[in-house]
Amino acid sequence: MPFDAALDRGLAGLPEVDRRLTHELSAGVLRHQGSLDAVITPFVPRGLASVQPTVLDVLRIGAYQLHHLERVPPHAAVATSVALVRETAGERATGFANAVLRRVADAPRDRPGHDGDYDAAALAARWSHPEWLVARWLGRFGRDGAERLLEWNNTHPALVVQAARDDNDSLQARFDSAGVQGFPAPHGAGIVVTETRPEQLPGFAEGAFYVQDPAQALVLRFAGFPAGAIVYDACAAPGGKTLGLARRASVVIAADASRRRILRLCDNIARAGRGNAFPVVADALHPPVVQASAYLLDAPCLGTGTFARHPDARLRVHPDALQRISREQAALLDAAAAVVAPGGVLCYATCSLEPEEDEEQIGAFLDRHPQFSRQPPAGFPTELLSPEGDLLILPQRDGMDGAYAARLVRRR
Numbered sequence: 001m002p003f004d005a006a007l008d009r010g011l012a013g014l015p016e017v018d019r020r021l022t023h024e025l026s027a028g029v030l031r032h033q034g035s036l037d038a039v040i041t042p043f044v045p046r047g048l049a050s051v052q053p054t055v056l057d058v059l060r061i062g063a064y065q066l067h068h069l070e071r072v073p074p075h076a077a078v079a080t081s082v083a084l085v086r087e088t089a090g091e092r093a094t095g096f097a098n099a100v101l102r103r104v105a106d107a108p109r110d111r112p113g114h115d116g117d118y119d120a121a122a123l124a125a126r127w128s129h130p131e132w133l134v135a136r137w138l139g140r141f142g143r144d145g146a147e148r149l150l151e152w153n154n155t156h157p158a159l160v161v162q163a164a165r166d167d168n169d170s171l172q173a174r175f176d177s178a179g180v181q182g183f184p185a186p187h188g189a190g191i192v193v194t195e196t197r198p199e200q201l202p203g204f205a206e207g208a209f210y211v212q213d214p215a216q217a218l219v220l221r222f223a224g225f226p227a228g229a230i231v232y233d234a235c236a237a238p239g240g241k242t243l244g245l246a247r248r249a250s251v252v253i254a255a256d257a258s259r260r261r262i263l264r265l266c267d268n269i270a271r272a273g274r275g276n277a278f279p280v281v282a283d284a285l286h287p288p289v290v291q292a293s294a295y296l297l298d299a300p301c302l303g304t305g306t307f308a309r310h311p312d313a314r315l316r317v318h319p320d321a322l323q324r325i326s327r328e329q330a331a332l333l334d335a336a337a338a339v340v341a342p343g344g345v346l347c348y349a350t351c352s353l354e355p356e357e358d359e360e361q362i363g364a365f366l367d368r369h370p371q372f373s374r375q376p377p378a379g380f381p382t383e384l385l386s387p388e389g390d391l392l393i394l395p396q397r398d399g400m401d402g403a404y405a406a407r408l409v410r411r412r
Helices: 003-011 016-043 053-068 074-089 091-106 120-127 131-153 168-177 214-223 240-245 259-272 319-337 359-368
Strands: 159-163 182-184 191-193 209-211 230-233 251-256 277-281 292-298 340-350 372-374 391-393 403-410
Touching: 016 053, 016 091, 016 120, 053 074, 053 091, 074 091, 120 131, 159 168, 159 240, 168 182, 168 191, 209 240, 209 259, 214 240, 214 292, 214 340, 214 391, 214 403, 230 240, 240 251, 240 259, 240 277, 240 292, 251 259, 259 277, 292 319, 319 340, 319 359, 340 359, 359 372, 359 403
Parallel strands: 230 251, 230 292, 251 277, 292 340
Antiparallel strands: 159 191, 159 209, 182 191, 340 403, 372 403, 391 403
16 A cells, blocks of 8 residues: 555544654654664664564664654653554563663664765665665766755655646635745746645635646646647546646546546546546556547656655665566557557656656657657756756756656657
């Protein structure tokens, strides 16, 4: 189950102050698991593999409070963790947990790899990322760029919202009148708010806005579909891009292969839609359209550009998955190419930073389909474009989620 969904289920009914702390603890442990394990390990003579999984999770929670949360006194962090071990694992484990956490409380707070050690293994331990991925980023971004990206991934991303029916200026005015602090997101792609729960913002219930990172709003701007177009959104759930597309399109056909995900899409359309988005259950490998003049393929990907927002995702990525997903993306692109009309626009997008899913994927696609060519929209910020003319957003450079998009036009 994704982190956000599991958290929503687990926090149901908790008071707001407890919700905030629980979210901080769970996300923090996911972001720093590697460095937390490195702090705990010296005090477990038989190794972490000898510790019951539930006890180890509690030790990580305690260590996170001790080394990352100044507002929690050390004695309170130890006492509550030991009480949680008693509740989940029984009395026999409490002495062990108490001894480990008291030693963790006295341990230096320097992170592993901090003393000038910048190889992939040290950085992976320091920032709690898969070593194979860190090695790739070192090769691509260099030492400084890779570490800035790792640091970004361990921060708390801001809540950014997009106006659903009015414009962002009108939405900002509404927030101002309600005393909600907010400011424009980078490149004017949304409003950054200090609130952490969107349902507590004015206008949520009536669908005045939807939550979307600036990078994803910029993908839609980059797609440059004509006003009044009929848009086919091939992998639409949960619906953020669908809602953005509906602001300019005459009709959006919002498809997704998952019936479970399509229900969430329907909920978002019902709350914040404009009445011109129509959800359908459909596999993007077999799009149920004869021709499309505007086709958005927001392809499934590793999501390596969104690790700050989805801290659990880094624990699931694997080199084999990268190869498998890149093959799936190629098949989805070929299916899209078969139905894009002459003169039509195909926008391919991912939230990945990996070349196999991005520029290499599009290069191979253009080799297979020479009737398509890159045509970035006029007037788009050049600092967000790759040398080939694709959208390329890097978190460590641009201060938002990572994203990639290619705007491909079929020859008439």
